[in-house]
Amino acid sequence: MNRLRAVPRAHLAAGLCLVALLLYPVVNPWQPYPQAVMLLGFLLAIQASSWNIIAGYAGYISLGHSMFLGLGSYTAGILALRWGVNPLWVAPIGGVTAVVAAVLIGSVVLRTRGHAFVIITIAMLLAAQILAINSKSLTQGSDGITLDLPFWDRDFQNIPFYYLFLVLLVLTVLFSAWLRSTKFGTGLVAIREDEGKAASIGVNTTRFKIVAYGASAFFIGTAGGVYAYYLTFINPVGSFAILGSVTIVLAALAGGRGTLYGPVLGAFIVNLVSEAATVYGGGSQSRVLLFGFALVLVVLFLPRGILPTVEAWWRRRHPVDVEYTDQAGALARAPVTTRERAPAPAATGPEGAAEGEILLDVRGVSKRFGGLTAVDDARLTVRRGTITALIGPNGSGKTTLFNLISGGMAADSGEIWFGGRRIDAMRPWERAHLGLGRTYQVTRLFKEMTVQENVVAPLPDSRPRTMFAGGVHGHEAARARELLDIVGLGRLAGERAGALSYGQQKLVELAQVLMLEPKLILLDEPAGGVNPSLLGRLTEVIRELNDDGVTFLIVEHNIPLVLDLCDPVVVFSHGTPIAEGPPGRIREDPLVLDAYLGDDWRPAAGDGGPRTQGAATREAVQ
């Protein structure tokens, strides 16, 4: 009984529904009509649930998903005719065709971010229709393909189809649930929330999206084969109907995009309403109007869908108090522990090389925006085991240089070497896999994810084993909690990241980068906007990590912090370094004083420490 109680309520309810659905034909076997309505509901639920993988988890909306149903139908139908076999046996091949089509389309349009995908999915649906009409030798054109009637006794009616679709639905939901629980699933949500950031923490966004699109096609394609046999007739207009896509989108949206059971729930509702409209409303003409209105109303008034809305309402009724303030929790944190990096597949050079060896080497890198040269022939080396600071006036190209190093932008010229490999042509995630991590000036956490999911999301390598490791349980999740303890936020693991204070978010972002087991961490203004008590913890963590062998490159304007924490200090001005050395020397370098710190910075008599402000401010203070 206790174990049953540990199962979340949603799974329990889903299980009960499943039992009821399994029993239904047994209890009420001789009524084909309700069975037909139900099985069409299952079919829609299969499609909506699959659609949810690419559109719900990864956030890439497809408006042409019914294409996969048609592809499955045609594959099974054509093969059944050619080979003289029952369409059911070749239905999974329909699934494979759908996956192949999805992967092909995806490899073209999913390589970039943005909105081309949704548009291409509509176009591909219509293109598939044109193709089916025009490839007469294969598809018999507009005449369509007629299949044999089911081989079983007519007395059984729809019962075999009922169970076939139900089994497919259960498989689809289990598959979707499993995907979501892996790091792959976390990666997809990461892509939905902030794709650029996802790439920088080692998520191969292109591959993830294509795999997700493929995964969202398989069960629909398979169901398409079964559906063809159920209809015993397939034609281009019916198989590649845009209205089919509309129902899928509507179902998933109404139920709750991005949730596990939402699309299934939505499918049943949409199917019942649609059935009622056909019976009482009069034909498919009015269905267009109905679906149109329904889609508009759902987007306007129920954009999150039924399940998330109900859940939010439930949470408001039963609030759980959490302390978010910076002060609490500032007390305890665990000491730093580091984990060995799994050997990179193509790692060159001896691992654990000597301290002081050059780890990062930026050779003559330039970057222009329009007429402005942001980084001009920059040369910079970071030696293993150091905490190197990069300071310089604003607009001197420090953040741009970070973006060039981490791969967020491509350099116009020059080379970047990291750990003995040239990385300037690599994608951001490849660089992350080599052990290069970064944080952002303004934190970029995945705000809708929990803190723990945020920390689990990074991928230290590109192996499928890591990609499909558990994100909620297992060693990856355990490591994430460990890292959260290191920055002292273990308590907040289950909270929504967006609910944390700014300083706490900065710490979470650091923990997130640590998940990569990085050799070098680029910190972009770690102290900006962080209050003093959290700042103390941050520097403490940085020091401990450095003692454990992690190298840092830090951009920071808080000069006392830099002079205290970093050695060496590199000074940037107008896109190129003008001085480098230990903090003590940098402080007195006349070139630096002139370019960056201003006259005010010259050490006053009897006052060894520098001041943080510029000339005008100082005057004002006095």
Place this chain on the structure above:
Amino acid sequence: MLSLNGVFAGYGGGSVLQGVDLECGKQSITCIVGPNGAGKSTVLRVISGLLRPSKGEVSMDGEPIGHHAPDEILRKGITQVPQSHALFPAMSVHENVLMGGYLIRKDRKLLRERLDRVKDRVPIVAARAQEHAGNLSGGQRRMVEIARCLMLDPKVILLDEPSLGLDPRSLAGVADLIHELHQAGTTVLLVEQNVRLGLGLATHGVVMEGGKVRLTGTAAEIRDHPEISSLYLGGGAGPRVASGP
């Protein structure tokens, strides 16, 4: 000149401001300081009309403006320079500054005069006129942002964290500009995380915490107030970090 009375405001459900009372005298530079999340920036957003107060009143020269739309508040002579991202990245610097005069677009002569004056005051406007604003550095953007709000010849300027992300040199430029504006008779209300810097610039200081005003006074009073250091600075005299041995 500008005053807030028992203002409550927030985003979504919660209230960030929990009854704020504030007074800015004519020709003063008032600086609001306080820890993260105290509601400093929210105060500015309420004044400029980007956020409507759920309770309380904002008034300018005795006239209530709390429920005016942002453009009406602009017409009253209150302009704001936000923390970041105020410019139009794909428009030129010239166009960005020109947009500052959107409300006086009908009066071409006035527009031209103001533009010339702003060019004199903020040299970067002329120097980088055709550059896309998105290609400017942080300090340059801040200067253009301030230049843009001068197009309306405002009575009150609201500055949100002018020091954020700026190096000392650009900061000095911004500080000089603020002083100049002050000399010319403009009232300035600024929010600053960096206490010493903010109070150094200001004539008056306001300390906020947890959505309420804790202390008000002249800048010097606030700077020397014993409570400040314990409340905000963690006992130190300046925004320090944990230092080594």
Place this chain on the structure above:
Amino acid sequence: MTHLVQAITLGLLIGGVYALMASGLTLIFGVMRIINIAQGAFLVLVAMLTWWLWHETGIDPILASVVTTPLMFGFGWVVYRLMISRIRGSSASMSVLLTFGFALVIEGVLNVVAGNKFRSATPSYFEESFRVGEISLPKAQVFGFLAAMAVLGALYFVLTRTWTGRAIRAATQNPSGAALVGVGATGTAALAFAIGSATTGVGGSILSVLYPFFPASHYDWISRLLGIVVLGGMGSLPGALAGAAILGLAETLTATYGSLGWSTLVFYVVIMAVLLIRPQGLFGAKLREDAV
């Protein structure tokens, strides 16, 4: 040779019309990051309206755009105010779904009101052509092309040379920044949406003459227009021009040398080929990351 020149000329004429139709779409996207899937339905709606005007009164269909353009301007404004503005701030995908739903509503209403059958406006010059040497230029297409170019020129002028255009661009690039200088975000966005919709006034009128249409035609149209926008680079006006010309050429060339049935498919193949080489489209640009 004459065949080829003829096909290319026709392709470019049609391309000009496509460019006009796609310009509204790309403007709305560029300004608001909203993909207006209902743009195709707007076109069909205007075509239906034009057909009805022509049928009842005999007004020249292309001249009828003098009536339909302001009508669509107002329609777009109301649609934005009542519907689209409600989802401001949510993701672009929500706008896709919303406008998609709205397209279905228009289709459904047209189905109910006008019935599900093909229509086409056939003014007196419908069958006539100008002849330039060996090449014949159908009058309807020439008039359509000229009207399209006039509207595109006016659009360009409004966007770059007027305060309205500046306000629209400002509000699209940075809504809160625009509010700070007194540009009301909602009003400006509504204006942009209205202008984008107004382009369908001329576009739909031309459509009613050049192509037979019925309520569900909007799927074909929107997927073509979206194809143009993707091919040219999302939000780029020159891109839309180039994409439209390519679509026009692909269609007429395939129809001349291949078969009509494949002509649209060829265009999609071209899109995929271009995206393979240039994922951001022909004129698509990448902005400095931290500037946006």
